[in-house]
Amino acid sequence: MTTETRAAAARRAISYYEKAGIVLTPAEKEAIEVADFGLNDLEHTGLQIVVYVNTERVCAKEMVLFPGQACPEHKHVGAPGKEETFRCRYGQVHLDVEGKTVILHPGDQYTIYPDTLHWFRAGEDGAVISEFSTRSTDETDVFTDARIVR
């Protein structure tokens, strides 16, 4: 992923945070993480992330998925692994949890416990999703697609 691609995705993500009515500081806008999961196909596989806080015990993030974009299947392992609640703030989220699909509209939420395979994608308007969780550590995410590097 080029620096230019990354910068364009971050700018585009800001417009989605605005649609959701979420106020970010200038520093947060500068620090938006654009994850392509090492697949270099951001149009289909990617996630834009603002991390609010990530201490030893608690993590909170605000994530953007563009229309058609998906976060690929993975689970959080560990002792114990990460627990996370997704709350849809804008758009629509198609969340697949161990083969079962849940549709989240604004105000809807779903809690995913450790060691549970899941993936999610946005509907046609994209999506903004708040995540409330235990500590985030990318290195304890196990992706089904072995090509993925996080």
Add this chain to the structure above:
Amino acid sequence: MTTETRAAAARRAISYYEKAGIVLTPAEKEAIEVADFGLNDLEHTGLQIVVYVNTERVCAKEMVLFPGQACPEHKHVGAPGKEETFRCRYGQVHLDVEGKTVILHPGDQYTIYPDTLHWFRAGEDGAVISEFSTRSTDETDVFTDARIVR
């Protein structure tokens, strides 16, 4: 606090969540907690709360303070006690942490670690505050004012 007072405060809180652009489900609106901390003086001491999630490990809430309303001084004890991050979504928050005042505007946040005395009040427009924390248990809150019952 009468049932009527409580219902009026809950309705008023909904208008603040709307000002902050926060979408709540009908069930969440019905379940808004109005806390007067047993002082029966909601105008000055009180807090309106929507609990999104509160598991063994993670809690997330959305709180409203009306103009002039304060949440009285307390700390979270335990082994370990509750850790919480406040993020201002609307209005202004005057947060006092062990005697030091921090002013939070929309997009600003502050993390309070266990066993740390704190209290907070809204500015003249009221405030909406997201809280990201470890598990919430009212019984492990120790208030400075011994009259307070939570």
